[in-house]
Amino acid sequence: MRFLIASLALSFSLCADVHAERKVAIFIADGFDFPVGKPDGDGYYKARGYTPHGHLGEDWNGRAGGDTDLGAPVYSIAHGIVVYANNFYRGWGNVVIVRHAYQEDGQIKFVDSLYGHLDKLQVRYGQHLKRGQQLGTIGTGGGLYPAHLHFEMRKDLRVGMARLSFPKDDSVYWSGTQFINDHRKLAIPSATVMAPIDTFSPVTGKMDDSEPAEPRGFTLPGAKLPPKPLPGAVPGRYDDLRKLLEKK
Ligand SMILES: [Zn+2]
Numbered sequence: 001m002r003f004l005i006a007s008l009a010l011s012f013s014l015c016a017d018v019h020a021e022r023k024v025a026i027f028i029a030d031g032f033d034f035p036v037g038k039p040d041g042d043g044y045y046k047a048r049g050y051t052p053h054g055h056l057g058e059d060w061n062g063r064a065g066g067d068t069d070l071g072a073p074v075y076s077i078a079h080g081i082v083v084y085a086n087n088f089y090r091g092w093g094n095v096v097i098v099r100h101a102y103q104e105d106g107q108i109k110f111v112d113s114l115y116g117h118l119d120k121l122q123v124r125y126g127q128h129l130k131r132g133q134q135l136g137t138i139g140t141g142g143g144l145y146p147a148h149l150h151f152e153m154r155k156d157l158r159v160g161m162a163r164l165s166f167p168k169d170d171s172v173y174w175s176g177t178q179f180i181n182d183h184r185k186l187a188i189p190s191a192t193v194m195a196p197i198d199t200f201s202p203v204t205g206k207m208d209d210s211e212p213a214e215p216r217g218f219t220l221p222g223a224k225l226p227p228k229p230l231p232g233a234v235p236g237r238y239d240d241l242r243k244l245l246e247k248k
Pocket residue numbers: 055057058059149150151211214
């Protein structure tokens with residue numbers, strides 16, 4: 001057992017060396033927009049929101065329902081650099097992660113945005129993106145789901161595709177819509193800042209991190225039929241449609 005622990009420790013330290021953190025200059029975010037229907041999410045609704053210990057991101061779906069949003073553009077929510085662009089399979093399909101720097105309370109902070117189940121990957125690792133730049137298209141995760149965007153925001157830059165190694169709560173994740181709404185326009189103290197990259201934890205142990213609430217055959221609200229207009233209600237641009245329906 002002791003030997004096992006020692007060899008595990010050794011392999012982790014070797015991994016750490018291989019994936020040594022580096023710093024690169026990136027553009028500081030001048031604000032954050034929505035990842036679909038840019039810049040305000042027009043034409044889309046959130047079929048599911050962020051829930052700690054549950055769904056760790058947001059599912060964005062076209063208002064026309066079904067797979068009408070298949071192939072629709074997905075945009076970087078802010079200036080940043082691509083720190084992951086690959087097919088992760090396992091319920092994820094094509095995934096892009098972009099790292100952003102922003103100023104808040106006189107400090108430079110960092111945040112990662114993740115775009116999952118993409119049909120097309122249109123960026124590569126290390127590429128600099130501007131706010132609103134297309135990074136891929138809405139997909140089905142390789143046929144697993146009705147077409148939608150799974151979108152996450154992480155405050156912890158180590159998560160990457162190793163979600164199982166981290167707490168599934170607000171210490172690691174932002175509620176995407178709330179973060180974006182709170183950071184639509186930002187002051188930029190300078191054009192660029194040095195950002196850490198290659199910070200992700202290695203994916204170890206149990207590899208199956210598909211979302212339990214999104215099994216094959218899961219049907220998003222409105223996936224078969226367009227969402228019905230709400231009598232007398234004027235839906236907000238980025239309101240959760242389900243919440244609006246509950247209010248009625
Ligand atoms: Zn999702």
